Amino acid sequence: MSVSQRLEVRQSQSLVMTPQLQQAIKLLQLSNLELSDYVASEIEQNPLLTADERGPSREEGDWRERSAPDQADRPASPSAEAPDSAASATSDVLPGERDAPLDAEVAYDDLGPADGAPGPASDLPALAQSRGTNSGDFQDFEQRLGQAQSLRDQLVEQLHLSLASGGDRLIGLYLIDCLTETGYLGVSLEEAAEQLGVAVAEVERVLQVLQSFEPTGIFARTLQECLALQLAERNRLDPLMAGLLEHLDLIAAGDHARLRKLLGCDAEDFADMLAELRSLDPRPGSGLDEGPAEAVVPDVLMRLLPNGGWSLELNPDTLPRVLVDRTYYTRVAGACRRKEDKEYLSEQLQSANWLVKALHQRATTIIKVAAELVRQQEGFFRHGISHLKPLILRDVAEAIELHESTVSRVTANKFIATPRGTFELKYFFTTGVSGANGTEISAESVRHRIRAMIDGESPQKVLSDDTIVDRLRGEGIDIARRTVAKYRESMRIPSSVQRRRQKALVVS
Template sequence: MAITIQQVQKQTQKLAMTPLMQQSLQLLQMPALELEQMALQEIEQNPFLEIAEDVEDDQASVEEDLAAGLESGSAEVEVDDKSSEGAEEPLPDPSVVADDSSGLPLGDEDKEEGVELPGEAEVAHFDDVDVNWDECYDGADSPVYYARSSDEEEHDLEDYVAARPDLRQQLKWQLQMSVATDAERRIGEYIIGNLDSDGYLRVPIEEIAADLGCKPQDVEKVLKLIQSFDPPGVAARSLEECLEIQLRNRKVKDPLAYEIVRKHLNFVKNKRIRTLAQKLGVSDDRVAQVVNLISSLDPKPGSRVQQDTVPYVEPDVIVKKLDDDYYIFVNEGRLSGLRLNGYYRALLQSKDAFSEEERKFALEKFKAAVWLLKNLERRKATLLRVTQAIMEHQRGFLEHGVSALKPLTLRQIADEVGMHESTIARVTSGKYVETPRGLFELKYFFTRGVQQDSGEELSNETVRQLIKELVESEDPANPLSDQAIVAILRKRGINIARRTVAKYRAQLGILPSRLRKTIDSANKD
């Protein structure tokens, strides 16, 4: 059959995501800080959005209002298997958006003014072109939204100090104070610019000399100068040279220390003290003393002065214990006062305020503002519901810590709240919850389980914590091997393989037993 180009009409089905649905998914994935930045940017571009100025004053009485509501049960979201007592406030309808001045919902009440808002029909049919979120949240517990007051927490002034200079900035400053000629400064800056994150120079001297058009002796001279800078050991070309520079900086006179650093670091790494002592013809105690000295040196002098980016985390959800119950708050921050601007909304209701083109533009901005407010409400309700389901499963963690953490999967929470696993993944990704036990990412509470003899499953995070506690309490002269840890865990009814213990130990950053043995007792190979 000959291959020809022809037009063919074919009918197919595909899922088309509306702009509203796309925005809903984007907001669902955003953490608190990113969401606030996005909303503030949207406020600058959309005149129909504003943040109420009196919200921060109202937040001062949030705790008092909650305490007053505990008796009636109208404001609580309990994390237990029992239903809350008292009257429950129904979940706010996402289709209702409050006005900033009159407080009337964006619904039939607005039509009482006698002027129908243009485009209101399209907004009214909002849910017909998207997922019916009202059915998802039907019967859900009352959400409690909480915005932090600016007076709630006082920040230390040390949080706002200037950033520390990084390694290269420190070395360039010392270079400026130490060299006199432009040629030396040019060589020094080239060397400093080629240091890696650990402070090592990986470029050969001959290559530097060729690039700069100078003699290797001149490069060597400037390199020796930089190696005398702080931190000690910087600009070394090998580990042996780095440690030797630090020994000279400490004015160590013992020739045995220099010999071990230059020729026998492999014995030091594996703590083969007796073999090294026999090879050098000295006592074990003498070698152990030198090895202790070498172990106190820094093999990566540049890493401790590198500029680290400090991650700032704002909790999206707050879990607080009041009396004997736990209550969940959604941390809205400044977005708690986000609302429609009454002035521009009134202009849109007036028939003579805009030209036809301006009216079309204003209507688009109005729809965008309503969509944003509705999607923010959906995000809050989804986040609250998912967090509540997680905390109900992990109430033991809230009471007793990591040892009571239970195995949990995304599917369990998805089935419980009636959502898809991908939605739960979006809700928990990058979101943090502040609990009485500390600040944790929501994904922290999803762990696999280890079968116990009793038939119950134990979280692998709990097993890791047990391994960490066993290592911390071990005898330094006789550290526990992976097989010994397996035996101890089996006595406690936890059956795991040795390779699993080795994997968890590596995840915790714990060295093997032969490398954890103290120098004084490491007298065997």
């Protein structure tokens, strides 16, 4: 066999992920907050992109009038063409002959505020208009939340009021910085003394002062000490209660008979002491350093129509309004002389146009997927969680002719506001459990039924997993005991033995 060189021409196909395609895929899985940050970054980098600061208007004529001057120069964007394109994107998958039609549409700049939302400034109270938001006398709710003191600030204030010596304050500040999230001291006295170069007795003396701070129980080193500090503050730390604190392990195990024997008290006193312990806070610092809870901003708004159907629209507050400044492009392009400058300007124009197109495609895809989810899970929206159907990504992907990975990206970190509450889109994808007559029941519905059974059980008759299995099978749900145990553990519900002990504590 001879070895030689030769030229060959081959033809093959391959999938290439262009930067534009990668950008479009990335936009699909971003939440509304991440999308806003991404668009702001693109606007900062691209001189041809600009944010449309004009808010949504309820009157279509006003919107058309404002958009008309640059309509011919602007590329396809959500603010201009999304309503028609989105409606057509969902019309082929909506039930056309049902009594409760699903009207899915995308509304962007043409949307006004929701019903009941504040109108123009003239509708605000006269007091708010006269003072203004910059005045110290009038602050909105978010501003007041933003000024809440942290736990460290509260402790530092108490430190300056309680300790006068600069050295003691330095030790106190160090111990404050060593607190854990639950309010316990996260360092030993020996380590603190070695770090500060002082005697252990000095650190212990300062710690005794810090343990008198609010909230009571702060700076404890153990659970026993934390509870003892709170009992001492209530003047309830008598010898019997101190003995009870030394046997917290027996309380957790539910061995009340042995504990009463060790303490030498009757059942009534023992019940009173247990009730006193249950009223204490084992985590005095937990939750005090958390910022204000951020409300979930839904991406899709859903409402019931008078004819019994559903209306879907994208939330205009979560849609970035981006425009391509073609006037600036024309002015700069005319002044460019170098080839490099012209190439740069052309690349930026192409990137800006692609971003606007990708945002439009993202919005259309979200409303398309949301419409199919509502159609598939209509029983849930009308009758509740017991009518939630088993659903997987493939079911939705095949119905709207998209890839499963696209549906997965669209439903990640996206929320829909419905008459039954606000849910993540992924909530509606659940596995199935075999039911009667070969039907399948949503696993989420089964979890809901298990929780309802356990919530309704009596302390004298705690339901075991086997009993729950028998009851579910009596309702036509074929489920194994290990599956019930798995669902119960996923909901953080203790076993029947643990629940029996806990309810015995409450009863006693």
